[in-house]
Amino acid sequence: MPQPKHAHESMTVMTEMVLPNDTNTLGNLMGGRLLHFMDIAAAIAAQKHSNRLVVTASVDSVSFAEPIRLGNIVTMKAQVTRAFSSSMEIFIEVWAEDIPAGHRVSTNSAYYTFVAVDQSGRPIEVPAVIPETDDEKERYASALRRRQLRLVLAGRMNAQEATELREFLKV
Template sequence: MKSKTSESSKTIHTDSVLPADANSLNGLFGGELLARMDRVASIAAAKHSEEVVVTASVNNVSFGEPVPVGSILTIEAKVSRAFNSSMEVFIDVWKQDKMNPKKVKVNEAIYTFVALNNKGKPVKVPQIIPETELEKKRYDGALRRRQLSLVLAGKLEAKDATELRALFD
C-alpha cells in the first residue's frame, strides 16, 4: 500500500457563526464547534484512507478564545499519522471578524478515526509521509498520544505504554 503525504488529506471548511450556533454569551457553542471539527476531520481521514471512517476518540480539544456570533470560522484538518486502521487527525481553527480580515487562531483539536470495510471491520490504511517541520513534530508525538488515548479508554495497560513510560524514565 502506497504511503501518502499529510498534505494530500488537507480539508478546509469556512463558514459563518450564526445566532443559532451560539451559547448564552453570544459566542459559538462548544458542542457546535466539536461537531463541525468532527465533520471536517472525518473528510480528511476518508480522503487519506479512501474508506468509510468512524470517530474512535477525541483526544484533545482546547478552546483558546471565544468566537463571537458573526465571525467567519475556518477549520483545517490533516491526517498527522496513520497506524494500522486508525488515523490521528490534527485540526486547527481560526476566526476572522468581517471588519478585520486578520485570522486569529482560536482552537486546536486532535481526533482519532478508524477506517472500516463494508462489513464494518477495521481495515488497513496507507502510512503518512510528513513533510513540513510542523507535520514532522505532530507525526512524532502521535504514537505517544495514541498510547495515552488507549490507556484512558482502558484498551492498553499503562505498563505497556512504552512511549509514555519513556517520558518519566
C-alpha cells in the first residue's frame, strides 16, 4: 500500500493565453480547447499524487458560465480530492483574466476522474488522500457520493448498492 499523501501535494496551477487559433468565430475560446487544457492540468495533479502514468476515466458535467475571450489569460487550478483503489477524483477550477482591464472571472469547474496505470496499461494502486483544509475535507467527504453517482450512471453499479448516495438523497 503506497504511503498516503496530503491533498495539497497534488496542487497544479496551469496558465494559458487564448490565441486566435484557440477561438471560435465569435472570438471566444472553443469549449473543446478548454476541456483539453483542463484535462492536462487534471492529469498533472493525478500524476503528482500517484507518481504513475494516468489516463482519463471520466469528466463530470462542465458548464460554460462565462465566455473566455481572445487574449484572456486562462488559469486552471487542479487538486486531487480523494483516491480510491486505482482511481483519483480531481477538482479543477478555471478563471479567465483580462489583464489590461484588471478583470478576473470564474468561468468553469469540474471533477475529473483519472486511473493510475502500470507500463502495460493495467490499473495500479494509488496512495490515499489526507485532506487538511475545510474545503479539502468537504470535497473528500462528498467524493464517494460523486463516485457512486458516476458508477450508477455508467451502469457499473446498481443504484441499490450506492449506499452513500442513497443516504444523501434519502431514497
